Amino acid sequence: MKHLGNNVFISVVALTLAAFIFGAAYADDAKTVMGTVNADNQIVAADGTVFEVADTDIGHxxxxxxxxxxxxxxxxxxxxxxxxxxxxEYQIVQ
Known part of the structure; x- marks a missing residue:
């Protein structure tokens, strides 16, 4: 199970690097998501959709x-x- 976690982490890091390299091309594709942060480095939206959080300063x-x-x-x-x-960017929802 820990091996699977390492693969996900490596994938997240690789995608983060790609996002930095090609970030300008995706600037217009920004989306807003609201959900709860869990202990598995994810945000879970109200509809159950799970988002892994990319390895960035703001992500941390x-x-x-x-x-x-x-x-x-x-x-x-x-x-x-x-x-x-x-x-x-992010906001804490009260």
Whole structure:
């Protein structure tokens, strides 16, 4: 099981790097998602959609908010049915 976690982490890092390289091309594709941050480095939307959080400074800030509801904006990539969001801004929802 831990091996699977490493593969997901490596995939997230690779997609984050690609997002930085090609970020300008995706700037117009920003989406906003609201959901709860969980202990598995994910945001879970009200409809059950799970978003892995890309490995960025702002992503780490959001991941520190485990158990809280957040509204995040960023680009969403899909890799083998896994949705990964590279967060550009966020708000804590009260």
């Amino acid at each position: 800030q959001v991941l520190d908010l485990v158990g809280q509801t957040v509204k995040v904006t960023g680009t969403i990539e899909e890799l083998e049915k896994t949705k990964i969001i590279t967060i550009t």
